[in-house]
Amino acid sequence: MALNANDRSIAGFTMAGHALVHWFETSIPILLVVWLAEFDVSLLVLGLVLAPSYGLFGFGALPAGVLVDRFGAKRLVLLCLAGMSGAFLLIAGAGYLESIYAIAVGLLLWGLAASVYHPAGLALISTGVEDRGTVFAWHGMAGNAGIALGPFAAATLLIVLEWQHVAAILAAPGALAVLYGLSADFEATAAVEDDADAGPDEALSLPELVANTKVLFASTFALVFAIVTFEGLYYRGMLTYLPEILHGLPAMDALALSEGLRGIEPADYIYVGLLVVGMAGQYVGGKLTDRLPPARGMAAIFAVLAVLAVAFVPVTGMGLAAIVALCGVFGFFLFAIQPFYQNAVAVYTPADTRGLSYGYTYFGEFGLGAASIALGGFVLDVSLGWFFAMIATFALVGLALSTALDAGLDRFADSDPTPSATDD
Structure with missing residues (x-):
């Protein structure tokens, strides 16, 4: 259409x-x-x-x-x-x-x-x-x-x-x-x-703000907020440290550039490529919000993201082609989930508090989600494996919360939990 x-x-x-x-x-x-x-x-x-x-x-x-x-x-x-x-x-x-x-x-x-x-x-x-x-x-x-x-x-x-x-x-x-x-x-x-x-x-007024906040967090939005926060922990932790992780891989030596290109790291091209592939993920995810309830879509993608995080450690030893392929798949799904949680906010909140709802959403995504920067730096100093285990845990918690939402907690929502496009 x-x-x-x-x-x-x-x-x-x-x-x-x-x-x-x-x-x-x-x-x-x-x-x-x-x-x-x-x-x-x-x-x-x-x-x-x-x-x-x-x-x-x-x-x-x-x-x-x-x-x-x-x-x-x-x-x-x-x-x-x-x-x-x-x-x-x-x-x-x-x-x-x-x-x-x-x-x-x-x-x-x-x-x-x-x-x-x-x-x-x-x-x-x-x-x-x-x-x-x-x-x-x-x-x-x-x-x-x-x-x-x-x-x-x-x-x-x-x-x-x-x-x-x-x-x-x-x-x-x-x-x-x-x-x-x-x-x-x-x-x-x-x-x-x-x-x-x-x-x-x-x-x-301040009382109205407090009242609107209480209404939001007494509804299904509280669960959506928690889901978005764990997505933010996964997102910020991975995108902050992945460039540094890629730089340190022996496989990157296969992409060594001439000395005339000073300051350009081969791993950076893989990272930018990951972000470009994310554009396709955004598009596909957005189109699927017209066909899948947001909770079900988020649960499926969180499951994939958990598997990808666990796969990073063994794949880093499989050579350049495997690393590039994994990063491409990762970029697709990391960004494919975003239209689903954006749509979930629209589905589970009343229109007259939509700005406040998205304010809390990105407070969780970029604000609370930034905690994984500090956590990631500490854990990465201990072990690369433990870092990806932590990242996978964020995805598994998101999967559990999304599954709970899809299983029936949406009955507390003020609006129809199915995507709006199904009503057209």
Whole structure:
């Protein structure tokens, strides 16, 4: 079924936003390498500068979700795009000031602005789009494109330009997206027009926030939140440490590059390839949300992810071809699960708290999920096998929770637990 005009407009707007959030997010570590040499500071200091911005990216999603329900998703997405671009311009200016503190301020502003996107963009899709599964699929693919293109663009530009100029150029697509968004015309609540309370609230008091939170966590959403948190622990732990793990494998010697390509690691190409394959996973997962209940889809993919985590240790000794194949399969399923939990939030929450719901969702995904970075670093120092055992455990817990949801706990939901597309 072809998307209607409103669905297409929302899809274009949110795809641009999703791609750019991850475009900025993944270009920062490339700049970090330059800053380490530029400012004569330790990696610890730069880590302390960077960590709060990524923390805000996750933990800021909750207050951002509250603001979405009050002011509307489109307005918040536009502020997000403008804020991220402005932050990178500030970072560029910090280079001329030769101030690491100004960079820290710019990074904090980026994290604050970026935290708005996921609750706002996903709330907009969930309330405005009729063919939700297809748009979730394209939306996820756009995010993966940003994840892959951000570091590629930053690294390529740094070959010929100073990092200050690179930061300013990276800000340009965000500014263009703001102009595009201002001209975009769509109905933000077209998919829930029968719900009189679906639009932004005129006012949101603290008691109302507490009351809405209690309603959400007294419903099936509490189980969905737990599922998303364990998915976040798996996701962040694997994507944080997989590049380092790949770099250390003897099989990577088969991809040794010439000395003229300094700074380019063969393992990085496998990692970027994994992210590109993830685009296919996003698309297939999104299309399947029209055919499978979200709990059943999540349970199946968690089972696959658990097996893949366990398989990593023996496969690393099987040679380059086996490693590349495993990474490709892993990238597909890691991102295929995302449309299912995004759809689960839309299915199990009322429309008038959708922004708050996605705020909690990404609080769990990127905020609580970041705990696996600390846990992973500690466990990886002990044993590679124990690290993948920990990652597999996260998937098994997600499988158990998803199975429980599919087995009947959805009877407490306020909405029909079957995917919306089945009602068309």
